[in-house]
Amino acid sequence: MKSTAERKASLRAEVWGRRRAMSTADRAATGVRIAAHGIAWASAAVPPGGTVTAYRSVGAEPPTLELVEGLHTAGFHVLLPICEPGRQLSWVEWHPGVDYERSAFAPVLEPVGPRLDARAVHEGNDARPPLAAIVLPATALDAEGRRLGQGGGYYDRFLARLDDGGARVSTAAVVFDDEVLPAGGVPDEPLDRRVDAALTPSGIRPLRNRA
Ligand SMILES: Nc1nc2c(c(=O)[nH]1)N(C=O)[C@@H](CNc1ccc(C(=O)N[C@@H](CCC(=O)O)C(=O)O)cc1)CN2
Numbered sequence: 001m002k003s004t005a006e007r008k009a010s011l012r013a014e015v016w017g018r019r020r021a022m023s024t025a026d027r028a029a030t031g032v033r034i035a036a037h038g039i040a041w042a043s044a045a046v047p048p049g050g051t052v053t054a055y056r057s058v059g060a061e062p063p064t065l066e067l068v069e070g071l072h073t074a075g076f077h078v079l080l081p082i083c084e085p086g087r088q089l090s091w092v093e094w095h096p097g098v099d100y101e102r103s104a105f106a107p108v109l110e111p112v113g114p115r116l117d118a119r120a121v122h123e124g125n126d127a128r129p130p131l132a133a134i135v136l137p138a139t140a141l142d143a144e145g146r147r148l149g150q151g152g153g154y155y156d157r158f159l160a161r162l163d164d165g166g167a168r169v170s171t172a173a174v175v176f177d178d179e180v181l182p183a184g185g186v187p188d189e190p191l192d193r194r195v196d197a198a199l200t201p202s203g204i205r206p207l208r209n210r211a
């Protein structure tokens with residue numbers, strides 16, 4: 001019997017193999033569609049001018065740069081993640097022309113600017129409303145909202161801190177269509193947080209995450 005960690009590792013390897021086999025042109029073509037569906041989803045989940053987190057895709061991930069730009073153009077405050085020690089995330093507000101630096105902890109690019117912790121993001125301030133929605137990365141999802149990430153547990157920790165603060169924010173994880181698996185297809189553990197929806201090139205798919 002394989003352990004949960006082993007099952008997660010083999011599912012990650014399988015999905016990443018498929019992602020790397022996709023042509024650059026085919027992958028890039030999905031960016032506009034992911035952006036259109038993600039903006040429609042955020043417009044329903046977030047009040048006008050509200051705050052949403054997203055992330056900047058790298059490599060073979062489903063492309064999210066058009067989504068980040070589009071959310072900003074639609075008038076939302078868009079926050080991108082920074083990996084901090086202890087596998088915590090902090091957040092920097094994105095704006096056009098922002099500088100990026102290679103993360104100290106992961107092979108991703110992070111925007112340069114003042115950093116906000118989970119509490120600041122949850123509470124908001126005069127200039128920036130409290131966080132209302134989260135667009136997050138995933139490697140695979142299942143029909144009940146189980147999410148397989150990159151294995152750092154960064155988002156599980158962040159979502160747990162928001163819950164502890166009493167926040168209720170909508171979550172949509174970005175994957176390619178064939179990465180949404182039948183219920184039980186993603187192995188999970190007690191600390192794993194479920195997500196509300198899959199954001200794929202073909203649309204938003206609500207997931208049953210209150211099982
Ligand atoms: N674009 C993006 N930004 C993100 C995340 C993410 O998944 N994607 N994260 C989500 O938590 C955090 C960073 N965590 C990460 C942890 C490990 C790896 C990593 O080792 N990636 C491998 C590829 C995956 C593989 O082959 O298994 C690599 O590029 O070598 C990437 C991100 C925050 N920012």
Ligand SMILES: Nc1ncnc2c1ncn2[C@@H]1O[C@H](COP(=O)(O)OP(=O)(O)OP(=O)(O)O)[C@@H](O)[C@H]1O
Pocket residue numbers: 008137147148149150151152153154155156157160191192
């Ligand atoms: N709230 C938490 N507090 C402490 N440890 C946690 C928490 N959530 C997850 N972890 C730990 O983090 C590690 C990685 O978790 P997991 O494999 O589920 O990451 P992931 O969701 O795939 O990654 P990511 O969120 O970075 O994309 C595991 O050892 C897990 O027990």
